[in-house]
Amino acid sequence: MEFTASDTQKLVFQRKSHSDETLLRLYESLLIPRRIEEKMLILLRQGRISKWFSGWGQEAISIGAVNALKADEFILPMHRNLGIFTGRDIPLERLFAQFQGKKSGFTKGRDRSFHFGSIEHHIVGMISHLGPQLAIADGIALADKLSGEKKVTLVFSGDGASSEGDFHEGLNVAAVWKLPVIFVVEHNGYGLSTPSEEQFAFKYFTEKGPGYGMEAVRVQGNNVLEVYDTILKLAEDLRENPRPVLVEAITFRMRGHEEASGTKYVPKQLMEDWAKLDPVDTYETYLKEIGVLDDATEESLNKKVKKAINDALEIAFAEKALTADLEEELADVYAPFSQKVIEPAGTSTEKRFVDTISDGLRQSMERCPKLVLMGQDIGEYGGVFKITDGFKTQFGGDRVRNTPLCESAIIGAGLGLSIKGYKAMVEMQFADFVSVGFNQIVNNLAKIHYRWGQNADVVIRMPTGAGSSAGPFHSQSNEAWFFHTPGLKIVYPSNPHDAKGLLTAALEDPNPYLYFEHKMLYRSISGQVPDEYYTVEVGKAALAKEGTQVSIITYGMGVHWAIKAAEELGISTDILDLRTLLPWDQEAVKKTVKKTGKVIFLQEDTLTGGIGAEICAWISEHCFRDLDAPVMRVGSLDTPVPFASPLEKQFLPVERFREKLKDLLEY
Structure with a gap:
C-alpha cells in the first residue's frame, strides 16, 4: 500500500466527556517518550547507548493504548512502543540502565532496548523475530478466561511483521478460542525500507479481520484521543464478551527503522505531509485551542519531564560498568528448581509403555488444576496414539484443548499460560512437526528466564522414531536439534517405569522440557509400573x-x-x-x-x-x-x-x- 493524501488529512480531535485532568494526563504521557527520544538520539550519537529503534511519530498509539487499559492487564509491545513502558511507570533509571547494558537493567545486560518484560508492570517484551508475541498474548488471554478474570490482553505488531506466519497463527487461534485479545497493527507503510505494497496485496488491515472471523477497526494512529477512546471502548466490551479484535492504527515513522539506517528511501513529500500530523505537536495545539493547556502549564510539564529524564540518566550513568560473573550467568539459564523425587508406593501393575504415559499425564492433571493440555486431535479423538483418550470427558474441554494446525502459536500460547501461573503440555502429533514451532522453543521458551527471569512452564511431548515405514516426515529422531540450546531440558525414556516418572517430573519443573517418546515402544514393551503417582530423578542415568x-x-x-x-x-x-x-x-x-x-x-x-x-x-x-x-x-x-x-x-x-x-x- 502507498499512503495518499487521504491518509494525511488534518487530525480531528474529539473531547467527548473527558475531563481536563484526563486530557492533560494524556499530554504528559505523550511528552515523556518524545523527550526521551530526543535525549536518546543525542546519546546514541555520542556513543553512550547502543542501537536505538525510534517510535518518533507513532507515540500516540502506545500512549492511547496504555492509558485505556487497566494497570493489571498485560501489554506485549514492540520496538517502537517506548510509551508502553513509560506509561506503566517503569522507573526511568532502570529503563536507561537497560539501554546501557547495566546490571540494574531488566535483563542484567543480557539483552538490549525493549527486549525485556516485567511481570510487576504487566509487560511482556518482544524478541527480534516479532511475530511470536501474538501467540503469547493468546496464552495470557486464555489464562484469564480459564480463571474467570474479566481482562483483556493487548499485543502490538507492525505492518511488516504481519507477513510472518506467526501473525496468521496468532489471530486464528484467538478467533477460534474467542480470546479477549486486542491485536494492534501499527501501519506505518514500511518494514524497514520495504514499502507495504511489497509486503501484502491489500491497502488496509481492516480487510483481514473478517477473514479470521473477527471485528476490525481502523483508527488514525497519530490522534491520541481517537486511539484512547477506541481501545477504552473495546476493552470494556471484551471484558464482558470475550473475543479478539484487530485494530489498525494508521501512522508514520519519522526516523529510520533504527537510527543508523536513515530515511532516504522515503519520498520527501510523504515525510513533509506526515510531519504536519506529528502526534505531540497536533495534540498540544488542540489543547491550547480549547483552553486546557496554557504556556505556563506547557513549560511546567516540560521542565518536570526533562528533570525526571536527566535525574534518571545521572543514576544510570553513575552505575558502575557490569562485571561478568560466570557462576551467575550459568545459574540463570534455568528457573530455580530443586527436584524432590517422589518415590513409588503402593501396588504395581503390568502396563504398556503407552499406558504409563497416559497414567502420568492423567495423575498430573489431577494433582495440578492449572495444567492445560493442548494438541491436535487430543480431545474427543484422544490423540492419534490414544494417550489422552477419555481426558476431555474427565477434565473438560477448557483443560484438554484441540488446537488448530499451528504448532508455533500453540507453543507460544503455552508460554503465555506460564506467564499467568499455569502449566502447559503441548503434544506434537509427531516429533517431525515441531520444526514449525522451532523458533518458539529455541528463542522464546529456552531464553526467557536467562533474559529477564520469566520461567517457561511448558512440556512438549514428542512422539518420535523410525521402524514403522512411515517415511521422512513421521520417523525422524530430532532430539539433537534442541540438545545444543541452553535453557531447555530433554528427557527420553526407554521403559514404562521411566516413561511415567520422567513425564511427571517434567511437569513439576517450571522449566521448558522436550519429552521424547518412541512410537515403536508404545505397545511393544510392558513392565511393572507403580499405580500411584511418582517421579524419576531428572539428570540421572x-x-x-x-x-x-x-x-x-x-x-x-x-x-x-x-x-x-x-x-x-x-x-x-x-x-x-x-x-x-x-x-x-x-x-x-x-x-x-x-x-x-x-x-x-x-x-x-x-x-x-x-x-x-x-x-x-x-x-x-x-x-x-x-x-x-x-x-x-x-x-x-x-x-x-x-x-x-x-x-x-x-x-x-x-x-x-x-x-x-x-x-x-x-x-
Whole structure:
C-alpha cells in the first residue's frame, strides 16, 4: 500500500466527556517518550547507548493504548512502543540502565532496548523475530478466561511483521478460542525500507479481520484521543464478551527503522505531509485551542519531564560498568528448581509403555488444576496414539484443548499460560512437526528466564522414531536439534517405569522440557509400573544392564537394541541408559568408562552432529587415561528416513552397531 493524501488529512480531535485532568494526563504521557527520544538520539550519537529503534511519530498509539487499559492487564509491545513502558511507570533509571547494558537493567545486560518484560508492570517484551508475541498474548488471554478474570490482553505488531506466519497463527487461534485479545497493527507503510505494497496485496488491515472471523477497526494512529477512546471502548466490551479484535492504527515513522539506517528511501513529500500530523505537536495545539493547556502549564510539564529524564540518566550513568560473573550467568539459564523425587508406593501393575504415559499425564492433571493440555486431535479423538483418550470427558474441554494446525502459536500460547501461573503440555502429533514451532522453543521458551527471569512452564511431548515405514516426515529422531540450546531440558525414556516418572517430573519443573517418546515402544514393551503417582530423578542415568567387558551408552530404542545384541553375542556389558539428554549425567558416564575401559555410543539419530558426538568428545577429553580402545559411536545413516522397509532397515544402525561392537571387543 502507498499512503495518499487521504491518509494525511488534518487530525480531528474529539473531547467527548473527558475531563481536563484526563486530557492533560494524556499530554504528559505523550511528552515523556518524545523527550526521551530526543535525549536518546543525542546519546546514541555520542556513543553512550547502543542501537536505538525510534517510535518518533507513532507515540500516540502506545500512549492511547496504555492509558485505556487497566494497570493489571498485560501489554506485549514492540520496538517502537517506548510509551508502553513509560506509561506503566517503569522507573526511568532502570529503563536507561537497560539501554546501557547495566546490571540494574531488566535483563542484567543480557539483552538490549525493549527486549525485556516485567511481570510487576504487566509487560511482556518482544524478541527480534516479532511475530511470536501474538501467540503469547493468546496464552495470557486464555489464562484469564480459564480463571474467570474479566481482562483483556493487548499485543502490538507492525505492518511488516504481519507477513510472518506467526501473525496468521496468532489471530486464528484467538478467533477460534474467542480470546479477549486486542491485536494492534501499527501501519506505518514500511518494514524497514520495504514499502507495504511489497509486503501484502491489500491497502488496509481492516480487510483481514473478517477473514479470521473477527471485528476490525481502523483508527488514525497519530490522534491520541481517537486511539484512547477506541481501545477504552473495546476493552470494556471484551471484558464482558470475550473475543479478539484487530485494530489498525494508521501512522508514520519519522526516523529510520533504527537510527543508523536513515530515511532516504522515503519520498520527501510523504515525510513533509506526515510531519504536519506529528502526534505531540497536533495534540498540544488542540489543547491550547480549547483552553486546557496554557504556556505556563506547557513549560511546567516540560521542565518536570526533562528533570525526571536527566535525574534518571545521572543514576544510570553513575552505575558502575557490569562485571561478568560466570557462576551467575550459568545459574540463570534455568528457573530455580530443586527436584524432590517422589518415590513409588503402593501396588504395581503390568502396563504398556503407552499406558504409563497416559497414567502420568492423567495423575498430573489431577494433582495440578492449572495444567492445560493442548494438541491436535487430543480431545474427543484422544490423540492419534490414544494417550489422552477419555481426558476431555474427565477434565473438560477448557483443560484438554484441540488446537488448530499451528504448532508455533500453540507453543507460544503455552508460554503465555506460564506467564499467568499455569502449566502447559503441548503434544506434537509427531516429533517431525515441531520444526514449525522451532523458533518458539529455541528463542522464546529456552531464553526467557536467562533474559529477564520469566520461567517457561511448558512440556512438549514428542512422539518420535523410525521402524514403522512411515517415511521422512513421521520417523525422524530430532532430539539433537534442541540438545545444543541452553535453557531447555530433554528427557527420553526407554521403559514404562521411566516413561511415567520422567513425564511427571517434567511437569513439576517450571522449566521448558522436550519429552521424547518412541512410537515403536508404545505397545511393544510392558513392565511393572507403580499405580500411584511418582517421579524419576531428572539428570540421572541408569544402568539397564551391568557387565565388565564394554560400556554401551545409549537412550530410547537404543537401549533395547543394545540389550538384544549383548545377549545374542554373549557379551558382559554395562548398558548405560542416559534417560535425560539435557542435562546429561557426566558422573555416570565417567563411572562406566572407568569400569570397562571400552566405550561405544549408540543412537537412532543420524550419525553426524548427534548427541553421541558430544558425549564421545567429552569422554576423550576427560576420561582418556581410562580408555583401552578408541571411543566408538554408531548412528543411523546420514540420509533422510526412507519409506520402504528394506531401505529403512539399512538406514537404522542395528546391524552396523553389532559389527562395531565386535570390533571394539577385539581391539
